[in-house]
Amino acid sequence: xxxxxxxxxxxxxQTFIAEFILLGFGNVPEMQILLFLLxxxxxxxTVAGNTLIVVLVVADQHLHTPMYFFLGNLSCLExxxxxxxxxxxxxxxxxxxxxxxxxxxxxxxxxxxxxxATECYLLAAMSYDRYxxxxxxxxxxxxxxxxxxxxxxxxxxxxAFVADSLLVCLISQLTFCGPKExxxxxxxxTPMIKLSxxxxxxxxxxxxxxxxxxxxxxxxxxxxxxxxxxSTILRIPSTTGRKKAFSTCSSHLIMVTIFYxxxxxxxxxxxxxxxxxLNKVYSIFCTALTPLINPLIYSLRNKEVMESLRKVIQTxxxxxxx
Numbered sequence: 001x002x003x004x005x006x007x008x009x010x011x012x013x014q015t016f017i018a019e020f021i022l023l024g025f026g027n028v029p030e031m032q033i034l035l036f037l038l039x040x041x042x043x044x045x046t047v048a049g050n051t052l053i054v055v056l057v058v059a060d061q062h063l064h065t066p067m068y069f070f071l072g073n074l075s076c077l078e079x080x081x082x083x084x085x086x087x088x089x090x091x092x093x094x095x096x097x098x099x100x101x102x103x104x105x106x107x108x109x110x111x112x113x114x115x116x117a118t119e120c121y122l123l124a125a126m127s128y129d130r131y132x133x134x135x136x137x138x139x140x141x142x143x144x145x146x147x148x149x150x151x152x153x154x155x156x157x158x159x160a161f162v163a164d165s166l167l168v169c170l171i172s173q174l175t176f177c178g179p180k181e182x183x184x185x186x187x188x189x190t191p192m193i194k195l196s197x198x199x200x201x202x203x204x205x206x207x208x209x210x211x212x213x214x215x216x217x218x219x220x221x222x223x224x225x226x227x228x229x230x231s232t233i234l235r236i237p238s239t240t241g242r243k244k245a246f247s248t249c250s251s252h253l254i255m256v257t258i259f260y261x262x263x264x265x266x267x268x269x270x271x272x273x274x275x276x277x278l279n280k281v282y283s284i285f286c287t288a289l290t291p292l293i294n295p296l297i298y299s300l301r302n303k304e305v306m307e308s309l310r311k312v313i314q315t316x317x318x319x320x321x322x
Contacts, residue, residue, distance in 0.1 A: 017176040017195070019099045024092050024185035025280070036093035042288050043086040049295030050075040053305070060308040066144040067133075070126045071298060073153050077118055078291035084111040085186045085287045092185065105187035106172050112186065112287075114164040116263075117214035121156035123256050124218035127225035128152075130249040135232045163210050170206060174198045184280060186287065215263070222256055251297050258293060262286040 025035060057063045057072035088108065092098045100108070132140045177197040184191045189207060193200050229249060236242045262285040299305045 017102060017178060017180045019101050019180065020105055020176075020187070020192075020195070021181045022088070022092055022098050022100055022185060022187075023181050023183045024089065024098065026098065032093050036090060039086060039090055039093070039288065042292055043082060043090065046082050046086075046288070046292045046295075047079055049299070050079045050291065052309075053295050053298065054079075056305060056308045056312065060311065063304065063308055066129050066149045067126070068304075069149050070122060070129060070153065073156075074119065074122050074126070075295065075298075077115055077122065078294050080111070081115040081119070082288060082291040084108060084115065089185050100187065102176060105182075105192060106168055108187045109171070109189065109192065110164055110168040113167065113189070114161045117160035117164060117210075118157050119259065120215050120218040121160060122153070123252075123259065124221040124225075125152040125156060126252050127222040127229075127249075127256065130252060131225040131229055133248060134229050134245050160214060163214055167203070167206055167210055170203050174200065174203065184283070186283075188283070219260060222260075226253065226256075251302060254297055255294060258285075259290055262290060 025031070028035075053075040054072050057068045057075075085108070088100065129144060132143055136143070171193070174193075174196040175198055176195050179195065182191045182195065193203060226249075233242050233245045236245060262282060266279060266282045266286050299309065
């Protein structure tokens with residue numbers, strides 16, 4: 001595909017970009033091979049770890065509970081999430097051709113934004129599940145039925161993908177007429193929108209509204225749930241009881257803190273050239289390290305997941321003997 005397409009507008013020739021160049025970490029050319037190997041390992045471990053959790057949740061009857069149902073959804077999401085960013089990033093490390101088509105940028109932006117929003121909703125659903133388990137234990141079984149879990153998960157995926165489709169459709173109506181360099185390692189909203197030669201006020205406004213709905217609203221629900229959870233745990237008289245109650249939600253709380261912490265740092269930093277490289281570094285935590293940490297947190301800190309994994313390993317060894 002050529003770099004430019006030519007159109008006639010109001011009697012003038014204008015150059016419209018058909019491809020972008022993802023600058024990524026090209027300012028450190030001597031580190032490209034090392035970065036390629038590092039992120040290849042991160043991507044491989046992330047996909048393998050999250051896929052393993054999905055397999056365990058599906059295969060083990062003991063994990064067929066609301067908490068692990070949402071965990072399976074989260075692990076599936078993390079696999080898709082990291083796969084929307086890292087393959088192209090790895091290709092740019094390895095190849096001198098760092099271009100991506102405008103349509104390819106739209107697709108990457110769509111899946112990235114949709115999956116981030118879906119994760120916000122899923123984390124809110126998981127925090128609600130933990131709230132019921134700790135604060136309303138007598139009503140937990142009657143409220144968190146299979147149908148309710150399916151509805152919460154389905155709504156999380158559908159709302160996020162539909163909402164982000166509106167934003168990307170509006171962005172796709174913009175024209176880009178130079179420059180064509182995106183100072184990032186993927187097609188994020190802010191660096192991409194800067195390259196448009198149209199008025200982007202409407203797009204920015206819609207983005208703000210959708211972020212408030214898809215991120216701020218689930219975040220407030222999650223925080224509210226954990227305020228109630230912590231308040232209930234502190235009222236438990238015995239130390240053993242408090243530890244047991246906290247252990248049921250500690251992994252999820254760690255995941256929520258890491259996820260929202262990185263989002264706040266990346267998207268709340270002032271839009272300054274001096275902070276651009278720092279923003280890219282923090283974006284790595286959001287796009288690569290968070291999906292990597294997810295299976296480690298839920299497997300290493302969770303006895304049920306580790307027990308399920310031991311059963312699978314023992315079954316495989318038993319099968320190999322015969």
